Amino acid sequence: MNEKKLKQLFLVKRLLFVTIIAYVALFFLMNTSYLSIDNMRRFAYSAKTALTQTSASANDVITYSSGNIPVFSPFKDGITVLGDSSISVYSRDNIRFSVHSVNYRNPVLRVSDEYILCFDRGGKKLSVYNSFDLLFEKEFSDVIINADIDDSGRIAVITEKYGYKGQLTVFNTSFEERFLWYSADSYLVDVAFTSTNSVSVVSVVQNMENIDTVVYSLNYSAGEERAKVVSQSTFPISVSKKNDGSVEILSETGLVSFRSGGCNTVYSYGSRVPYKFHQSDKYTVFAYDLNTPNKHFSVYVTDITGNKQFETIVENVKSVSAFSDTIFVLTSEKLLAFDRTGTVVSEISVSEGVTDIVAGKQKCILYGSEKAYIVSTAIIVK
Numbered sequence: 001m002n003e004k005k006l007k008q009l010f011l012v013k014r015l016l017f018v019t020i021i022a023y024v025a026l027f028f029l030m031n032t033s034y035l036s037i038d039n040m041r042r043f044a045y046s047a048k049t050a051l052t053q054t055s056a057s058a059n060d061v062i063t064y065s066s067g068n069i070p071v072f073s074p075f076k077d078g079i080t081v082l083g084d085s086s087i088s089v090y091s092r093d094n095i096r097f098s099v100h101s102v103n104y105r106n107p108v109l110r111v112s113d114e115y116i117l118c119f120d121r122g123g124k125k126l127s128v129y130n131s132f133d134l135l136f137e138k139e140f141s142d143v144i145i146n147a148d149i150d151d152s153g154r155i156a157v158i159t160e161k162y163g164y165k166g167q168l169t170v171f172n173t174s175f176e177e178r179f180l181w182y183s184a185d186s187y188l189v190d191v192a193f194t195s196t197n198s199v200s201v202v203s204v205v206q207n208m209e210n211i212d213t214v215v216y217s218l219n220y221s222a223g224e225e226r227a228k229v230v231s232q233s234t235f236p237i238s239v240s241k242k243n244d245g246s247v248e249i250l251s252e253t254g255l256v257s258f259r260s261g262g263c264n265t266v267y268s269y270g271s272r273v274p275y276k277f278h279q280s281d282k283y284t285v286f287a288y289d290l291n292t293p294n295k296h297f298s299v300y301v302t303d304i305t306g307n308k309q310f311e312t313i314v315e316n317v318k319s320v321s322a323f324s325d326t327i328f329v330l331t332s333e334k335l336l337a338f339d340r341t342g343t344v345v346s347e348i349s350v351s352e353g354v355t356d357i358v359a360g361k362q363k364c365i366l367y368g369s370e371k372a373y374i375v376s377t378a379i380i381v382k
Contacts, residue, residue: 036114038130042076046091060094062372071109072372074323074360075116076131079374082109082118089116089131092362094374098132110149117149119157126157128175136175142167150193154178156220158188158201168201170220179220186214192241197221200247200258202239211235213249215258227260240279242304248279255284255306266306280322283309283340287317287329301327301340310342321359326381328364330357335366337380346380 062081064070070083077092084107088099104120111117115135119126122143128136135153142159145166149155153173161167166188170179186203194200194217201216213234217227231249238250247258254268267284275297276287288298290313297317301309309327316332327338330350335357337346353368364375 038114038132039076042091042097042131045097046093046095049093049095060374062374063370064372066369069367069369070372071107072358072365072367073109073111073116074358074363074365075111076113077362079360079363079365080109080111080116081372082107087116087118087127087129089129090374092376098129100127100129100134102127108147110147112149112153113151115149115151115153117147117155119144119147121145126155128153128155136171145188146190148192148199154193156191156193156199158191166203168199168218170199179218179223181218181225183216189236190239192239192247194241194245194247198226200241202236202247202249204235207232213251213256215247215249215263217260229258229260229263231256231258231263238277238279240284241281243281244304246304248284248304250277250279250284255302257304257306266304267302276317276320278319278321282325283322283327285320285322285327287314287320299327299329301338301342309340310338312338312342318354319356321357323359323361323377324381326359326377328357328359330354330366335364335375337377348375 068084070081073080078090081088084104085102086099087102089097091097105123106121107118108121109118116129124140124143126138126144126147127134140159142161145158147157155171157169159167161182164182164184165186166183168181168191169177172178183203186205188201188203190202192200197219199218199220201218203214205212205214210233213231213236215229216225219226234249234251234256236249240248242248249256255266256263257266272288274286275289278285284302286300290296290298295316296313298311299314300311303309314329314331317329318332319330321328325340329336334347335350336344339345350366351373354366355368358365361381362378364377366373366375
């Protein structure tokens, strides 16, 4: 090879190298919000698996013993699965990144953008993971009632406390105790990070023959109670944090929205009783059994303020869910995806035995008593 060709080859290599560096720099600039050590490790692991054509428990079906249905949740572009004895994290290609041993009788799973929180409700153990590692583990001296984790890794934990009706502990991003708060008046039942430096704590209190719901807004940075809102004769069956910072309570009669300025009923069932429901951060979905011979159900969708989005009739409804602006309805034969106007944007057949659904941006978990099927929803959810 003559000197001229060597110089040309060297120039091509330099241009290629500069192009790659420029591409990487551009990628970093365009994806700053996505970048984290955990996300880069996920990318590297998936790339290595693809290049070596190996599989670490890659599958779109997860099996388990009857009577021990795990808890499922979307996490990043994959899923996480929490059972009585283990927690597993999967990629978007259903490759298992990691598995850790746990010992829970009543496992509960909470996820944020970067963290996985799991604990034993009625037990004393709590753990925090990313896609690969155990980051924090604690055994409390009192029983855990509920907990939440935010996108930065702060943890809020409600436990029982002798002499009180509950204790709230907030941990900072280094997993150090940052704030303690005790309730002497009402029983604490749930907690959610709702805005910067603030948590909302849901509690119940006896009021003569009725039960009232009391929601406290606490600033853990300043160490003070900012607001206390009471909804009389309301019992919280389910609690949801909405994307505007409000807290929504599903009660025996309807939906009650709590803000620091007060609360109001945004939707009432009337004479109907929900057969199934799901609260997302934007919508609440109900399925009402119409008691017809051919098993028709009314699927009703309302937004944060109680405005009706749509209502439609669907046969043989098994479960409902929502993510972003997509509403999912699982029937005995199909998974239907509606947009917020009630238009069907996708439908797929489902396997026999599927009874419930957990929906996310990239993945949808359809599960029954012995199997879970992982379905991609990336092309559906906008």
